[in-house]
Amino acid sequence: MMNMDPALDMQKASQLLKLLGDKTRLMMMKLLQSHDCCVCEFVAIFNMSQPGISQHLRKLKDAGLVKETRRGQWVFYSLNRENEYGGFIDDLLKHLPDQNERFVELEAQGLRITCE
Amino acid sequence: MMNMDPALDMQKASQLLKLLGDKTRLMMMKLLQSHDCCVCEFVAIFNMSQPGISQHLRKLKDAGLVKETRRGQWVFYSLNRENEYGGFIDDLLKHLPDQNERFVELEAQGLRITCE
């Protein structure tokens, strides 16, 4: 049978799984599947300090799973679709429950950043 | 879109990923996909003490991912195919490289336990 991730060895796979084996980071990835997010939105969603959020995002970025883009005073994070393990990650995330509700809540609180 | 694992919430998913985010346990699961294994075979495969192996197996068992069966003096471990998160686990493991080579090596060293 064809191996669809020839570069995904045990070492790399376990690193990725460890990274996603944290509830906050896993949910960040699921959220980013539907919307880009800035740091302050994550701070509003998770019950955690801003530095805590930034540190989780840094780990995801270091692993190549997300990208950051500054837009004005905000830094937006998005999935890195060019990541070589994207197929693995997608296959994993598709098993998780949709989190769009979180964005609806944000909107309701007026905390959604649109940033023209 | 249908969610195929209605019971797999973020909490549970991150627990499972953390469990598999260890190289030894991840490889154990991949090995068990093709062959049941007794503890001493794992000890021969991994460069780790016997208690270390037993402790990893315990965690996999506590999470319901594997089952144990005593056969004579050996305790064999196998995948728990009735596990409610089996679909998630399978989807994950299918991305990993086949490990049958390890069993070939074991056989060559005369360390494979067949246990009639």
Place this chain on the structure above:
DNA sequence: TACATATATAAGTACATAATTATATAATAA
């Protein structure tokens, strides 16, 4: 300019984790 907002980094801390060695338990063989 000075001030406010958004984000990142540094430092510290509590806790979790994965390994080890020592020991206990269970099955088998002599």
Place this chain on the structure above:
DNA sequence: TTATTATATAATTATGTACTTATATATGTA
């Protein structure tokens, strides 16, 4: 029975991790 093999558990230790608060940096605004 005693000894041997296989496995599990207990105790310990070193390291890693996920937070926190404090501070630095960068952007935007008055």
